[in-house]
Amino acid sequence: xxVSRAQVLRxxxxxxxxxxxxxxxxxxxxxxxxxxxxxxxGTGGAAWSLVNRGVPVDADAARWPEELALxxxxxxxxxxxxxxxxxxxxxxxxxxxxxxxxxxxxxxxKPLHDAGIEVPDALAAVAREMHxxxxxxxxxxxxxxxxxxxxxAPYLRYCRPCGATxxxxxxxxxxxxxxxxxxxxxxxxxxxxxxxxxxxxxLADLSPAPAPGKGSRGAHPTERLDVVRxxxxxxxxATPKLVAGYLDATVADVTARWPRDVREVDVExxxxxxxxxxxxxLLAEVDHRAAGAGPVVRLLGPFDLHxxxxxxxxxxxxAARQKDLWRTxxxxxxVLVDDxxxxxxRPKASGRRLTVQVDPWEPWPRAVERAVEVEQERLAEHRxxxxxxxxx
Numbered sequence: 001x002x003v004s005r006a007q008v009l010r011x012x013x014x015x016x017x018x019x020x021x022x023x024x025x026x027x028x029x030x031x032x033x034x035x036x037x038x039x040x041x042g043t044g045g046a047a048w049s050l051v052n053r054g055v056p057v058d059a060d061a062a063r064w065p066e067e068l069a070l071x072x073x074x075x076x077x078x079x080x081x082x083x084x085x086x087x088x089x090x091x092x093x094x095x096x097x098x099x100x101x102x103x104x105x106x107x108x109x110k111p112l113h114d115a116g117i118e119v120p121d122a123l124a125a126v127a128r129e130m131h132x133x134x135x136x137x138x139x140x141x142x143x144x145x146x147x148x149x150x151x152x153a154p155y156l157r158y159c160r161p162c163g164a165t166x167x168x169x170x171x172x173x174x175x176x177x178x179x180x181x182x183x184x185x186x187x188x189x190x191x192x193x194x195x196x197x198x199x200x201x202x203l204a205d206l207s208p209a210p211a212p213g214k215g216s217r218g219a220h221p222t223e224r225l226d227v228v229r230x231x232x233x234x235x236x237x238a239t240p241k242l243v244a245g246y247l248d249a250t251v252a253d254v255t256a257r258w259p260r261d262v263r264e265v266d267v268e269x270x271x272x273x274x275x276x277x278x279x280x281x282l283l284a285e286v287d288h289r290a291a292g293a294g295p296v297v298r299l300l301g302p303f304d305l306h307x308x309x310x311x312x313x314x315x316x317x318x319a320a321r322q323k324d325l326w327r328t329x330x331x332x333x334x335v336l337v338d339d340x341x342x343x344x345x346r347p348k349a350s351g352r353r354l355t356v357q358v359d360p361w362e363p364w365p366r367a368v369e370r371a372v373e374v375e376q377e378r379l380a381e382h383r384x385x386x387x388x389x390x391x392x
Contacts, residue, residue, distance in 0.1 A: 001263070001264070001265050001266065001283070002265070002266045003237065003265045003266065003267050003272075003274075003282060003283065005267070005268060005314060006339065007282055007283065007284075008237060008267055008282070008314065009314075009315070009339040009340065010339045011236075011278065011281055011282040012234065012235060012236075012306065012309070012339075013296075013306070013336075013338075013339050014281065015032070015233055015234050015236075015278065015281075016032070016033050016053065016234050016305060016306055017031060017032055017033070017053040017054060018052060018053060018296070018298055018306065018336065019296050020053055020054030021054055022051060022054050022055075022056065022378075023054050023055075023056070024056045026054060026055050026056060027055075027067060028050070028055060028056065028057050028065035028067045028068055029065075029067040029068060029082040029083075029084075030055055031050050031053045031054075031055045032233075032234070033049070033050075033053060033234060033305050034068075034080065034081055034082050034085070035085075035224045035225055035230045035233075035234075036227065036230040036231065036234055036305065037073055037074055037079030037080065037081055037089070038050060038079060038080040038081075038305065039074075039077050039078070039079050039303040039304075039305070039308070040070055040077075040078040040079060040080055041077060041078065041301075041302070041303040042301055042302055042303060043059075043347070043349075043383070044059040044382070044383065045301050045302075045303055046068075046070070046078075046079070046080040047059050047382070048301050048379070048382060049300075049301055049304050049305065050080075051378075051382055052298045052299075052300065052301075052304070059382050059383050059384065060186075060384070061185040061186020061187075062186065064185035064186070066083065067082060067083055067084075068080050068081070068082065068083060069081055069082075069083040069086055069182045069195065070182055070183040070184075070185055071086065071089070071176065071177045071181070071182050071183060072173040072174065072176045072177065072183065073089065073093055073174075073177055074093070074227070074246070074247060074248075075247075075248050076169070076170050076173035076174060077303075078183055078190075085225060086177070086182070086195055087198070087199055087202060088222055088225045089177070089225055090177050090178055090180075090202055091202075091209045091225075092209060092225045092226055092227055093177065093227065094120075094178070094206045094207070094208050094209055095119070095120050095123070095206065095208060095249075096208050096249060096250070096253035096254075096256070096257065097208065097250070097253050098118045098119055098120055099250055099252070099253070100249050100250045100253040101118075101119035101120045101123060101206075102119045103248060103249065103250050104119075104170065104174060104247075104248045104249065105119055105123075105168065105170040105171050105174065106168075106170050107168070108155075108157075108168035108169075108170055108171050111153075111154040111155075111157075112154050112155070114154070115153075115154035117154055120205075120206045120208075121206075122154075122155065122171060123171060123174060123175045123178060123206055124175075124178065124204075124205050124206045125151075125155075126147070126151065126155065126167070126171050126172070126175040126179075127175040127176075127178035127179035127203065127206070128179070128203055129147060129150050129151065129179075130143065130147065130175055130176060130179035130181060130192075131179040131180055131181070131194070131198075131203055133146045133147065133150075134179070134181055134192050134193065134194055135194075136193075137184060137191050137192070137193040138191065138192055138193070139187075139189055139190075139191050140189045140190045140191070140192065141189060143192060144166050144167065144172070145166075147166070147167050147172070148165060148166045148167060151167060155167055155168065155171065156168070176192060178202070178203075178206060179203070180194055180195045180198030180199075180202060180203065181193065181194060181195065182194075182195050211226065211228070211256075211257040211259070212226050212229065212259075226257075227243070227246075227247055228243050228254060228257050228258065228259065229259055229275065231243045231246055231247075232259070232262070232273065232274065232275050232278075233275055233277075233278060234305060235305070235308070235309040235310075236272070236273070236274045236275065236278065236282075237265050237267055237272035237273055237274040237282065238272055238273065238274075238310075238311075239270070239271070239272050239273070240254040240255040240258060241254075241310075242309070242310040242311055243310075245310040246308060246309075246310055258273070259275065261275060261276045261277070262274060262275055262276060263275075263276055263279045265279075265282070267314070268314065294367050294371060295337050295338050295367055295368050295371050296336075296337075296338050296371075297335070297336065297337050297368060297371035297372055297374075297375055298335075298336040298375065299333055299334075299335060299336075299345050299356075299372075299375045299376070299379055300333050300334040300335075300336050300341075301333050302331040302332060302333050302334075303331075304333075304334070306334075306336065307325070307326075307334055307341075312326060315341060316341055318361075321361055324344060325341070325344060332344035332345060332346045332359075333345045333346070333347075335358065335360070335372060337364075337368055337371075342360065342361055342362065342364065342368075343358060343359055343360040343361045343362075343364075344358075344359045344361075345357065345358045345359070346359075347379065349383070349385060352384075352385055352386055353385060353386050353387075353388045354379070354380045354383060354385040354386065354387050354388065355387075355388050355389075356376045356379065356380075356387070358372060358376075
């Protein structure tokens with residue numbers, strides 16, 4: 001069944017609730033994207049992503065809501081989740097196989113393999129030691145020093161930038177949630193602390209969770225927390241390769257966990273799959289916005305979930321614009337207009353003043369310009385700053 005690019009983009013905006021207006025009566029955890037995790041990279045990354053989905057979350061880390069928690073998870077990056085979901089998220093993020101675990105930890109896998117240590121066993125060993133060390137909130141550097149002293153040579157490497165020997169970075173980060181540790185919001189360097197009431201059985205091993213509905217051994221997370229399903233819902237239609245790229249997993253393991261309740265579709269000549277529950281919404285040709293409503297404009301942060309889809313050429317077909325938007329260093333945010341990315345933005349704070357440099361990729365109608373100006377004001381208010389217009 002053919003599906004147009006426009007249908008895919010419209011579906012993703014709706015699935016991620018990017019078309020919701022801000023509502024101060026909503027709970028901080030009332031956002032569907034928290035099932036997959038909201039990356040907290042950059043100034044107020046997670047808070048602004050949630051505000052863009054209509055959820056009131058303060059940019060001040062001192063007022064971080066108790067309903068939410070931060071943890072190092074997918075690709076070792078900090079992500080926000082519902083606090084109540086953390087044990088289920090830990091289960092959902094266990095490596096699917098030894099090969100999958102080896103891929104997720106990058107170059108740390110070779111010395112472990114050479115020493116005859118399976119990577120899942122290594123992650124479990126690191127997690128147990130981390131849990132023991134962090135009896136009280138602990139700065140990352142102090143944790144690293146104690147962990148280095150506790151772990152044998154295959155776990156360690158000499159780090160030239162630091163001029164010291166310590167644990168490989170990815171096992172360090174990926175083991176933290178398995179250890180029942182969260183990040184204190186707003187801390188730099190990061191401070192880790194125990195998640196209150198962490199189930200002790202989660203420290204026993206890292207046996208992979210079965211896919212929901214597969215009927216294999218062990219507990220599995222709810223369907224909404226399963227990463228494969230959550231990616232398909234928020235960033236579908238997709239393929240196993242796209243999901244594996246997002247998770248840093250192996251394609252074979254993602255394929256083995258592929259849901260049964262999916263429908264095959266054709267997107268721009270490529271076979272992809274969408275969850276059956278989302279198929280009708282995806283295939284709908286009707287734009288459900290109110291008649292006469294102005295454009296929905298969002299200033300997406302550089303690591304917003306909408307920009308984390310691995311099919312970048314579908315989101316932004318122009319190669320030069322892709323290169324600008326997804327820079328390795330100094331990555332800008334994206335100006336989303338209805339369902340299309342139509343420009344970039346970069347904030348610059350000086351004292352209590354905020355300037356936002358906006359770069360349209362094409363001339364914008366006046367209605368879009370006005371909406372972008374409103375979003376700049378909203379960003380400044382969110383950060384507690386005064387907006388200064390460029391050139392003022």
